[in-house]
Amino acid sequence: MQNKTKYKVNHKRKRLSHWRLYLMLLPPVIYLIIFKYWPIYGLQIAFREYTPVLGFSGSPWVGLKHFKNFFSSYQFVRLLSNTLILGTISLIASIPCPIILALSINAAKQRKLAKAVQLITYAPYFISTVILVSLVTQLLAVRGGMFNVVRGWMGMDAVNLLSDPGAFRPIYILSGIWQGTGYGAIIYLASLAGVSPDLYEAAKLDGATIMQRIRYIDLPSIMPVVVILAIMNCGSIINVGFEKVLLLQNQMNMSTSDVISTYVYRIGIGSSQFSYSTAIGLFNSIVSVILLLLVNWFSKKATETSLF
Amino acid sequence: MNNKIKMSRQDRIFHLLNGILMVLCAFCILIPLVNVISSSVSNPSDVLNGRVTLLPVHFSIKSYLYVFKDNSIASGYLHSILYTVLGTLIAVAMTILAAYPLSRKSLKGRKVFLAFFMFTMFFSGGLIPTYIVVKNLHMLDTMWSVIIPNCLSVYNIIIARTFFNEQIPGELYEAAEIDGANDYDVFFRIVLPLSKAIIAVMALFYAVGLWNMYFDAVLYLNSYDKYPLQVILRNIMNNAQIQASMVEATGKVTSTDSLAITESLKYTTIVCASVPMLLLYPFVQKYFTKGVMIGSLKG
Numbered sequence: 001m002q003n004k005t006k007y008k009v010n011h012k013r014k015r016l017s018h019w020r021l022y023l024m025l026l027p028p029v030i031y032l033i034i035f036k037y038w039p040i041y042g043l044q045i046a047f048r049e050y051t052p053v054l055g056f057s058g059s060p061w062v063g064l065k066h067f068k069n070f071f072s073s074y075q076f077v078r079l080l081s082n083t084l085i086l087g088t089i090s091l092i093a094s095i096p097c098p099i100i101l102a103l104s105i106n107a108a109k110q111r112k113l114a115k116a117v118q119l120i121t122y123a124p125y126f127i128s129t130v131i132l133v134s135l136v137t138q139l140l141a142v143r144g145g146m147f148n149v150v151r152g153w154m155g156m157d158a159v160n161l162l163s164d165p166g167a168f169r170p171i172y173i174l175s176g177i178w179q180g181t182g183y184g185a186i187i188y189l190a191s192l193a194g195v196s197p198d199l200y201e202a203a204k205l206d207g208a209t210i211m212q213r214i215r216y217i218d219l220p221s222i223m224p225v226v227v228i229l230a231i232m233n234c235g236s237i238i239n240v241g242f243e244k245v246l247l248l249q250n251q252m253n254m255s256t257s258d259v260i261s262t263y264v265y266r267i268g269i270g271s272s273q274f275s276y277s278t279a280i281g282l283f284n285s286i287v288s289v290i291l292l293l294l295v296n297w298f299s300k301k302a303t304e305t306s307l308f
Numbered sequence: 309m310n311n312k313i314k315m316s317r318q319d320r321i322f323h324l325l326n327g328i329l330m331v332l333c334a335f336c337i338l339i340p341l342v343n344v345i346s347s348s349v350s351n352p353s354d355v356l357n358g359r360v361t362l363l364p365v366h367f368s369i370k371s372y373l374y375v376f377k378d379n380s381i382a383s384g385y386l387h388s389i390l391y392t393v394l395g396t397l398i399a400v401a402m403t404i405l406a407a408y409p410l411s412r413k414s415l416k417g418r419k420v421f422l423a424f425f426m427f428t429m430f431f432s433g434g435l436i437p438t439y440i441v442v443k444n445l446h447m448l449d450t451m452w453s454v455i456i457p458n459c460l461s462v463y464n465i466i467i468a469r470t471f472f473n474e475q476i477p478g479e480l481y482e483a484a485e486i487d488g489a490n491d492y493d494v495f496f497r498i499v500l501p502l503s504k505a506i507i508a509v510m511a512l513f514y515a516v517g518l519w520n521m522y523f524d525a526v527l528y529l530n531s532y533d534k535y536p537l538q539v540i541l542r543n544i545m546n547n548a549q550i551q552a553s554m555v556e557a558t559g560k561v562t563s564t565d566s567l568a569i570t571e572s573l574k575y576t577t578i579v580c581a582s583v584p585m586l587l588l589y590p591f592v593q594k595y596f597t598k599g600v601m602i603g604s605l606k607g
Contacts, residue, residue, distance in 0.1 A: 020491040021409040025421060028406035028460060032428060035457050038441050039433020045440075056440070104330055109323045117330040119593060121337050126585040128536040134545045134578045138347070139340055144571060146343045149358040178337065184602070190601040201560070205366060210322045235430075243523045247542070256310030261435075268436045271529065281434035 032308035046279035059275075075263065083259040083284075086245070090173045095230060097177050098184030099222065103214055105185065106192045118189075121182030133247040136175050137162060150175035163252035172248060172257075176241070184229075191225045192218060215280050227305040234295040238288045348372070348575035352568035355575070371569060371576040381580065383533060384540035387451075391536055392518040395455040400507060401513040403461045403468055408495060410465070411472035411482070429462045442528060454521060454530035454536070464510055469604050471506040472499070474602075510597035512592050519585060541581045545574055 014195040041056060046066060048059040072075055101121060108114035127135070140147050140161050148158040151228075195217060203213050242261040249257040260280060268277030300306035315323075342362055347355045352364035359365045375381055409415055410422055432438075438457065447453040475497060484494045500507075522538040529535060535543075 018412075018414065018491060021412060023417050024405045024491075024495075025409045028402050029421075029424070030424065031402060031460055034445075035441065035460075036428040036432060039437035040431065041433075042437030042440055043433050045437065050440075052440075052443075055444075056437075073491060100329075101333060104326050104333075107322075107328060108326055110327055110330075113330060117334045119590070120334045122593065122597075123341075123586065123589055124337060126516060126589050127582055128522065128538055128585075130520070130522045130542050131578055131582050134541060134574065134581075135340055135344055137545060138344060138574055138578065141571075144347075144356045144358045144360070146361055149361055152358060178340070181333075182337070186597055186600050209316060209318045210535060211318070246523070264435055269439065274436050274440065276448070278434065278436040285434060286376075286429060288382075292430070 035131055043278060045275045045280055046282045050275040050278075054222060062275075066276045066284065069276065070280050070283065075258075078255070079258060079260050079263055083240060083258060083261075086169060086172060086256075087240045088257060089169060090176055090240065091175050091230070091233050091237055094176060094180060094184070094233075095226065097181040098227065099188055101181055102188035102192060102222070103186040103218055106189060106218065107210055107214060118182065118185070121185065122184070124179040125183040127179065128169045129241070129243045129247060132175060132179055133244060134298055136171060138249070140171075162248075163250060165253045165256040168248065168253045168256045172241075172244065176244075186221050187225060187229065191222050195221045223303075224305045226302055227299055228307065231292070231295050231299055231307050232306075235288045238284055313329045334351035341360060343582075344575050344578055347572060348579045350572070352572040355572045356568040371572040374569065374573055375576050375580055380532070380535075380540050380543075381537070381577065384535060384537035387534060388519055388537040391451060391454055391521065392515050394451075395459060395518040396511050396514045398455060398510050399459040399461075399464075399518075400510045403464050403514075404503075404507065404508050406460070406465045408472055408499060411469045411476075413478065414481070425462050439527065448528055449534070451534065455518075457528075458517070458521075461513075464513055467599060468506050468510060470602055471503065475506075476502060505595065505598065506602075508595050509602075512596055513599060516585060521549060537581050541577050544577050 045056055045059060047061060047063060048055075048256050049062050050059045054060075078248070105114045105118055124132070139145050142148060142158050142160045151158060198212060199217050200206060203217060208216070239261065240259055242259075242265075245257060245259055246262050246265065249262060261284065262278045264281045264284070267273050267280070339362070343360070346362060347360050348371060349367055349369060350360045351368045352371060354360055354365040371532040406425065410418060410425070412418070415421075433441075442448060442453050442457055447456065480498060481494060485499060489497070520538060521536060522542065525534075525536050525539050529539075532558045
């Protein structure tokens with residue numbers, strides 16, 4: 001009897017003793033409530049006419065007015081198609097380069113060269129978007145920019161690509177590849193490092209060439225990672241790198257560079273139409289979640305790899 | 309006798325082509341960087357007339373002298389350092405505070421907390437409601453507005469949690485508990501000393517983000533004298549007027565030189581803004597790679 005009570009008390013004490021862990025969790029939880037959940041609560045102003053004095057929940061309801069306005073505005077088709085085109089192309093274009101680089105580094109016999117190449121290709125990741133865009137601006141400068149200098153050597157006239165709507169997408173995508181390839185390759189290199197050496201040995205004994213080993217061992221072993229990353233990035237199709245688009249954008253290339261997120265910024269912060277731009281932002285998030293779920297579902301069916 | 313399997317001709321060709329491919333990759337990355345660095349140390353008028361491609365022409369550090377004399381760049385540097393150091397300290401502390409309890413399997417309601425955290429990765433209030441919240445908290449135009457709203461990334465919490473799960477065996481907690489240690493003792497005397505690597509990784513992730521911050525500063529800060537370096541750089545790139553007056557204020561130059569100098573000033577500022585991160589990079593690369601790997605493979 002005595003033993004039993006003792007055990008009970010002990011048990012209770014053990015359960016209670018984790019209060020310290022809950023206390024540790026408190027600051028991050030409060031942080032999330034204020035800076036993540038409060039804005040989510042604030043999303044309701046998409047259905048209201050927000051005025052600062054009345055706040056999130058006090059402003060009058062207007063239903064779907066802002067959504068209707070956006071869908072029927074002349075901007076809508078342009079913004080949506082710009083966003084989807086830019087997002088889709090840059091997603092697809094950014095997949096192969098890191099894979100090729102990782103396979104190449106992994107297969108290299110010249111280990112020192114491979115290490116150096118990895119170090120160099122990874123470096124641009126540390127460059128901020130502002131610096132990247134400044135770099136692009138200077139390289140493409142009409143006077144003295146390297147791009148036009150080289151064009152000059154080949155007897156071609158200088159062009160201003162930065163104000164050319166047709167050049168915006170290639171600039172955006174190529175600069176993204178320049179910056180992201182080395183970083184992207186790391187994840188593939190990690191999974192390639194996990195491939196059992198026995199497999200290579202066996203393949204070598206069977207007389208497989210390096211190309212065959214890459215084709216039949218390396219590629220299949222990184223495919224799940226490729227699929228997972230691709231699914232995760234599908235959410236970013238509609239959330240294209242907002243900062244970079246904004247920085248590369250100018251009056252002349254607006255016809256291809258204006259995307260939903262830059263529009264939200266311009267309308268929301270620039271002209272203080274808080275409710276209208278929140279509605280557009282909400283539309284953007286909903287589309288992005290739907291895209292993610294769709295692609296995840298499709299991938300589960302097709303390749304048996306999925307996020308959840 | 310060499311009993312290794314001899315490389316076939318095909319394989320030797322592969323290694324040759326593969327080496328060439330890697331060198332090409334490295335060159336593609338380096339060429340823009342080399343061009344900008346060379347332009348920043350070349351004679352301004354040579355830059356403007358397109359004589360600089362890869363190597364500097366008529367070496368000159370004139371534009372660096374202008375940059376160093378400029379107050380706004382010095383102020384930008386100071387603010388970037390302040391925001392980066394303070395922000396990193398807060399962010400790392402918050403991340404560990406969240407990640408450690410979430411890694412303890414004996415924590416009741418762990419799944420609920422995790423869902424509470426992860427939900428914010430997929431769904432957010434977006435730009436405008438977040439801005440209004442920051443405004444309501446009267447943080448606009450203070451340094452807190454650029455530090456606090458970004459001081460916790462759930463993605464990093466998951467990386468750190470994975471690290472705790474993988475690196476700290478559950479038996480350690482049991483042993484410590486039997487010895488009468490409470491959760492704080494365990495945390496400060498056992499977990500933290502074993503977690504230097506992940507703390508370094510987290511610090512680097514946050515520091516790079518904070519150093520490179522641009523948009524939040526533009527959004528939340530109004531006063532020019534609070535801007536971090538990235539915003540100053542952007543202003544210099546955009547605003548020829550500012551540069552012209554800057555050049556005139558810092559040195560006696562004729563108007564024909566002025567255009568050339570303002571142009572090469574842009575290259576110089578780009579170099580100055582990227583140098584701290586690129587200098588740090590070779591030292592931190594090892595940790596960074598580790599963090600990316602923990603995050604990606606077992607996240």
